[in-house]
Amino acid sequence: PTEDYENLRRRVYSNTKELWYYINHELSKVLYDDNKVEKIKAILDQVAERKRSLLSDQEKLPELDGYHEWRQLEAANVSDLVQRRLHHLQNPSDCRDARKLICNLNKGCGFGCQLHHIVYCLIFAYATERTLILNSKGWRYNNKGWDYVFHPISDSCTTAYDDKVLQWPVAYDAKVVSLPFIDSISQKPKFLPLAIPKDLAHSAHGNVRGVSRIVRFNGDPASWWIGQMLKYILKPRASLQKAINETVAKMNFKTPIVGVHIRRTDKVGTEAAFHHIHEYMTHVKDYYDQLELTRKVDVRRVYLATDDANVLEDARKKFPEYEFLGDPSIAKTAATHRRYTPLSLTGLLVDLHMLSMCDYIVCTFSSQVGRVAYEMMQTNRVDASNAFFSLDDIYYFGGQNAHDRVAVLPHTAGAQQEISLQVGDLIGIAGNHWNGYGRGTNKRTNANGLVPWYKTADHLVLYPFPEYKEVPM
Numbered sequence: 046p047t048e049d050y051e052n053l054r055r056r057v058y059s060n061t062k063e064l065w066y067y068i069n070h071e072l073s074k075v076l077y078d079d080n081k082v083e084k085i086k087a088i089l090d091q092v093a094e095r096k097r098s099l100l101s102d103q104e105k106l107p108e109l110d111g112y113h114e115w116r117q118l119e120a121a122n123v124s125d126l127v128q129r130r131l132h133h134l135q136n137p138s139d140c141r142d143a144r145k146l147i148c149n150l151n152k153g154c155g156f157g158c159q160l161h162h163i164v165y166c167l168i169f170a171y172a173t174e175r176t177l178i179l180n181s182k183g184w185r186y187n188n189k190g191w192d193y194v195f196h197p198i199s200d201s202c203t204t205a206y207d208d209k210v211l212q213w214p215v216a217y218d219a220k221v222v223s224l225p226f227i228d229s230i231s232q233k234p235k236f237l238p239l240a241i242p243k244d245l246a247h248s249a250h251g252n253v254r255g256v257s258r259i260v261r262f263n264g265d266p267a268s269w270w271i272g273q274m275l276k277y278i279l280k281p282r283a284s285l286q287k288a289i290n291e292t293v294a295k296m297n298f299k300t301p302i303v304g305v306h307i308r309r310t311d312k313v314g315t316e317a318a319f320h321h322i323h324e325y326m327t328h329v330k331d332y333y334d335q336l337e338l339t340r341k342v343d344v345r346r347v348y349l350a351t352d353d354a355n356v357l358e359d360a361r362k363k364f365p366e367y368e369f370l371g372d373p374s375i376a377k378t379a380a381t382h383r384r385y386t387p388l389s390l391t392g393l394l395v396d397l398h399m400l401s402m403c404d405y406i407v408c409t410f411s412s413q414v415g416r417v418a419y420e421m422m423q424t425n426r427v428d429a430s431n432a433f434f435s436l437d438d439i440y441y442f443g444g445q446n447a448h449d450r451v452a453v454l455p456h457t458a459g460a461q462q463e464i465s466l467q468v469g470d471l472i473g474i475a476g477n478h479w480n481g482y483g484r485g486t487n488k489r490t491n492a493n494g495l496v497p498w499y500k501t502a503d504h505l506v507l508y509p510f511p512e513y514k515e516v517p518m
């Protein structure tokens with residue numbers, strides 16, 4: 046490691062202690078202060094500043110540790126490998142003979158939800174070594190089908206001919222299988238999200254036997270893997286790409302920029318709570334305050350994507366110190382009943398593309414649009430796992446298998462509602478409350494309650510997917 050790296054590492058260590066000295070001293074003093082409210086507010090501001098400095102320093106660590114270029118190269122190589130394996134799977138040498146999986150794109154939901162439906166089918170296809178056939182006639186966004194808007198997911202194999210179709214679950218050698226929606230599949234296979242292929246997490250090929258791959262360059266391998274499926278699927282045809290490019294060209298898109306996704310209309314009150322624009326902007330401000338520790342920011346830009354036609358104007362009025370990019374006509378189309386038209390699809394793709402290009406996004410992961418934007422970010426940089434803030438849910442894949450965290454520090458339940466942990470305990474989690482605690486169930490003791498998040502780590506599920514050895518590494 047370089048001298049700069051070692052110095053920065055020591056600085057983070059020492060400034061973590063400094064943060065404690067400060068908090069300890071100030072809060073002890075405030076105990077005996079008559080003007081508590083004012084004092085505590087001032088302390089909070091100071092702590093936030095020191096937190097930003099610590100995070101800012103730690104973000105520089107991977108640029109200085111000597112592995113920066115290695116990470117770039119490795120991320121590109123593993124992505125390329127996944128894309129080539131998918132291409133191989135989707136283009137068998139003899140289509141008539143190939144084992145197939147059939148999925149229907151008639152899921153009655155929005156585009157984010159439908160994309161995740163195809164992702165689920167493609168992961169299923171990859172795990173069971175079947176070519177995915179996507180049936181999309183009568184698709185709600187384009188009656189003629191997916192292939193009229195996007196490039197087909199196979200160049201050479203797009204029909205099951207008139208072979209007999211069996212419903213999943215079936216034996217391995219069944220030739221053509223059709224898949225139900227993820228919500229209605231009985232006995233979920235273990236390869237479904239958030240599992241990732243073991244051979245890509247820890248490669249076991251040739252002379253790189255046992256070497257970790259995805260887990261070394263990315264902090265959230267499950268969403269990286271899902272992002273790779275999207276990368277394979279989402280290839281707009283020329284006319285759609287042209288429409289996207291033209292809209293994008295009209296916007297003054299420049300970095301630094303923070304993306305904000307505000308999901309309202311039919312979602313609010315049914316599947317998610319209402320969040321005021323101020324809640325999103327608090328995190329945007331925090332992002333820029335931190336950035337300004339290390340560089341000058343001339344304009345605080347925000348790309349605003351929403352399905353609520355009034356939000357953009359409202360945001361511009363309430364936050365004149367920010368420059369908001371966004372297209373009111375896109376939001377308007379999204380907000381109306383013309384949601385499932387080709388026009389609304391173009392608007393949503395513009396929004397998704399722009400959000401994914403932002404340095405950071407603030408959104409609600411209860412929305413599939415927010416999650417798709419993040420998954421796309423995971424494909425256009427080495428590691429986007431710290432490039433978002435979700436106001437509600439932690440990241441998940443609809444219909445996923447149980448998501449656990451593992452205790453890495455022991456904990457004895459103290460305050461009411463807390464649960465105890467032994468190192469190695471698996472905790473099925475319901476969510477992070479973003480206050481230092483999350484709620485979950487300890488699978489060893491069955492106790493349900495609050496868990497100090499910092500004493501746990503994400504439990505990554507590695508599944509032995511087929512290794513596609515016929516595709517060169």
Ligand code: GDP
Pocket residue numbers: 154155156157158159306307308312350351352375376379384389392393394396411412413414415
């Ligand atoms: P969810 O309901 O938010 O989980 O996501 P879905 O994709 O399943 O359905 C929401 C639909 O609302 C999308 O497919 C879009 O048609 C529309 N929508 C939501 N947010 C946006 C946005 O930011 N921009 C645009 N253009 N459309 C949006």
